[in-house]
Amino acid sequence: MRVAFVSFETVHHRDTETNRRLQSILELVRDRGHEVHHFCCAFWGGGHDVFERDGVTYHGVASSLDSKSAFLLRLPLALSAAAPDVVHVGERPPEQVVAASVGGTLARAPTILEWYGDGGVADGWWTRRAAGRPDRIVAPSNLVATWIRELGIGGDAIDVVPNSIDLDRIQRVSPDDRVDVIYARRLDEDANLESLLLALAELRDRDWRATIVGDGPERATYERLASDLRIDDRIEFAGDLPLEERIAAYRGAHVFAQTADHCVFPTEMLWALAAGCIGVVEYHADSSAHELVEGWDRGFRTTSEDELTDAIVAAGDLEHREYDDRFAEFDRDVVRDRYLTAYRALQESSGFL
Structure with a gap:
């Protein structure tokens, strides 16, 4: 399976809970032998758009953290060209969720939103729009799932998947x-x-x-x-x-x-x-x-x-x-299988298989 992860900022830019969460999922999927691509702002030198590290292909959709607008504009076509089976996007910034969902539609791939919620869930126009775009939303706890439901999102659209341990x-x-x-x-x-x-x-x-x-x-x-x-x-x-x-x-x-x-x-x-x-x-x-x-x-x-x-x-x-x-139930293998099962279910339900 080819999985496209999307986050403008990565753990290689800034070590935050939200960035670590997406990185840990990326590594779980990679370790099971799936093809992992990460669409992000470039964090490497040399002027190359594509960078390989530890079995992950990173795509520098923007050259710096000052280029968020360029990232959002380029992301849909970049995702479409990569032809992923699933698009897995982080919640920050919310504009990237909308852009990623457009890219997923172009690539005929379902979109899953990883909503970690560190720092709370801001009730803004872009946040509400982002919440309504993905095929599925994943939260780390019932607390965060409640915050998301308060935006008007139905509980059936949200899965609670914890952080994993070994x-x-x-x-x-x-x-x-x-x-x-x-x-x-x-x-x-x-x-x-x-x-x-x-x-x-x-x-x-x-x-x-x-x-x-x-x-x-x-x-x-x-x-x-x-x-x-x-x-x-x-x-x-x-x-x-x-x-x-x-x-x-x-x-x-x-x-x-x-x-x-x-x-x-x-x-x-x-x-x-x-x-x-x-x-x-x-x-x-x-x-x-x-x-x-x-x-x-x-x-x-x-x-x-x-x-x-x-x-x-x-x-x-x-x-x-x-x-x-x-x-x-919190072991890394169990949590990884929950994500892989969700990916396959989304592909089947969306008709993209």
């Missing part, structure tokens, strides 16, 4: 030292780490240790808060760690705490839960993290710091694990 990789990594609580996220204005620190401070008369994984502009603020709360001697701020080291830390930890204000899909939490952690989630309206622990006997959903404290204590009574096969 369960085999988890089992290959040896557990790190035991800690009671672990938190992992970029330490920015949405991290809301203070909720966890305040909850842990209520437990200063108990024996516990915690690890904070991640770095960011608010790290110094959180380190000062831990010192002010007189719990800094029990908390390690580990900074950014490679994935292998994060997995090892999760396999050694007992509880993973998720308190961030905004999260369209809690990928780090998913790695931790599959690595055996108990999940303790502070509910927020703009976070989907609670979706991973609903109806699960090793997950706690809280709405206040007092409840967060109680959940951490209650989690201490549950057994320590280093792996949990409950999360098999």
Whole structure:
């Protein structure tokens, strides 16, 4: 199958959650042996319109990020010339969704819209027009699917497909030292780490240790808060760690705490839960993290710091694990097969086969 991915900006331009999501899907499809083309703004030098890297053919429809208009104008014909079986487009900018759907029509290929929703879903004219153009929309969580439905899109047109993890990789990594609580996220204005620190401070008369994984502009603020709360001697701020080291830390930890204000899909939490952690989630309206622990006997959903404290204590009574096969549906092979099945179904339903 020949799959055309479309995003004006790529992970090679800027490392964002939205760009990483599309890149990860692209790699899943490529690794199954399908022919993958990515239509984007050129990120390579040499003045070549086509660039090969790691089994992917990149098409520089525009020469720079200042050439968005040229990208939109050239995209339909570029897609038509490539004759893909499926067009898979990211949601930003929304104008590219319209251009990609025109290209898909010219190429007689269905269009699927990957709507990750990082940063929310803006209710604008182009956004609404883009939402109505593809044959199918994919969101990472029920939270984002709800945002899309609020634009007037019927729920039957939206599939929820999570970010994927590699369960085999988890089992290959040896557990790190035991800690009671672990938190992992970029330490920015949405991290809301203070909720966890305040909850842990209520437990200063108990024996516990915690690890904070991640770095960011608010790290110094959180380190000062831990010192002010007189719990800094029990908390390690580990900074950014490679994935292998994060997995090892999760396999050694007992509880993973998720308190961030905004999260369209809690990928780090998913790695931790599959690595055996108990999940303790502070509910927020703009976070989907609670979706991973609903109806699960090793997950706690809280709405206040007092409840967060109680959940951490209650989690201490549950057994320590280093792996949990409950999360098999999130494995990369399963998620990839969901996309490939969707591609084939779209081809059949659109009559392009």
